[in-house]
Amino acid sequence: MMRSFSTDPVDPALLDRILQSALRSPTAGNTRGTAWVVLEGPEQTAAYFDTTTDEQWRDHYQGWSDGLARAPVVLLAYTSPDAYVARYAEADKASAGLGAGEDAWSVPYWIGDAAFGVMAVLLGTVDAGLGACILGTFRGEAELAGRLGVPTGWRLFCAVLLGHPDGRDHRSASLDRAGPTPTERIHRATW
Numbered sequence: 001m002m003r004s005f006s007t008d009p010v011d012p013a014l015l016d017r018i019l020q021s022a023l024r025s026p027t028a029g030n031t032r033g034t035a036w037v038v039l040e041g042p043e044q045t046a047a048y049f050d051t052t053t054d055e056q057w058r059d060h061y062q063g064w065s066d067g068l069a070r071a072p073v074v075l076l077a078y079t080s081p082d083a084y085v086a087r088y089a090e091a092d093k094a095s096a097g098l099g100a101g102e103d104a105w106s107v108p109y110w111i112g113d114a115a116f117g118v119m120a121v122l123l124g125t126v127d128a129g130l131g132a133c134i135l136g137t138f139r140g141e142a143e144l145a146g147r148l149g150v151p152t153g154w155r156l157f158c159a160v161l162l163g164h165p166d167g168r169d170h171r172s173a174s175l176d177r178a179g180p181t182p183t184e185r186i187h188r189a190t191w
Contacts, residue, residue, distance in 0.1 A: 002131030004067025004168040005161065009041070010130065015073060015162075018124035022077075025116035028109035029093055033083030034117050034157075037076040037148055045074045047147055048159060051140035067168060068133065071161035075121060076144075078154045079114040114157035121160050135159045 019036060027034070039045045049069050058065040081102050089099025098104050118134065125132040137144070141156050150156075 001133045002165055003064050003133055004166050005071040005131065005163040006166040007042070007070050007072060008164045009072050010163055012040075014128055014130075015040075018121055018128065018162075019075070021124045022117040022120045025113070025120040027113050027116075028084065029087045031084050031087040031109070031113070033080040033087070033110055034114050035078045035080075035154065036117075037078065037150065039074040039076070041072065045069070045071060048074045048076070048144065051144040051147060052135075052137050052159075054139065067166065068135070068161060070166065071133070071163045073162040075160040075162060076148075077114050077118050077121075077157040077160065078150060079110040079157050080154050081108065081110045082153045084108070084110045084113075110155075111157065118158060118160060121162075125160075125162055130162060131165045133161045135161060 015038070019038070022034075022036065023032075039048055046069075053065070061068075084105075085099055085101055087093060087099075088096055093099065102108070122132050122134075136158055137156050144150075145154070145156070
């Protein structure tokens with residue numbers, strides 16, 4: 001994850017290739033219930049930062065917020081729970097009982113499908129020699145959706161900031177956090 005971007009634009013053909021790979025990622029029941037809003041350049045990307053951050057956030061992440069806001073591309077990964085509920089109410093999927101509504105899903109496939117698409121974007125970004133960062137959106141989602149004309153029922157999964165590195169290292173303190181070893185996380189034959 002990169003947290004400080006240059007303002008250099010991303011080649012539109014390269015960006016399209018990265019997004020096409022996201023559209024080819026797995027989709028439960030062939031629902032294709034994910035979509036992307038692409039914001040390019042400072043005027044468009046400002047729509048994301050203006051609606052989803054505030055002065056307190058910018059102060060808290062001082063040093064990072066400017067580097068993040070310079071990202072020349074913000075990709076917004078949206079997903080439609082309604083599309084999955086409707087798809088799983090169709091005859092070939094109805095026996096799963098998932099067409100009854102969102103509450104019927106112990107694991108919402110719309111979240112998995114959105115994550116698959118984001119991972120495809122991240123891998124394509126690295127392959128292209130660019131950098132990216134994922135941001136969760138914890139405020140302003142409805143205002144952002146209204147500003148961008150997102151249809152009702154679509155939910156923002158996350159934002160992917162994408163661009164060229166500016167050479168500054170804004171290392172996350174999370175990297176210093178102790179964690180389990182691979183052998184504590186990979187279990188063969190039994191837990």
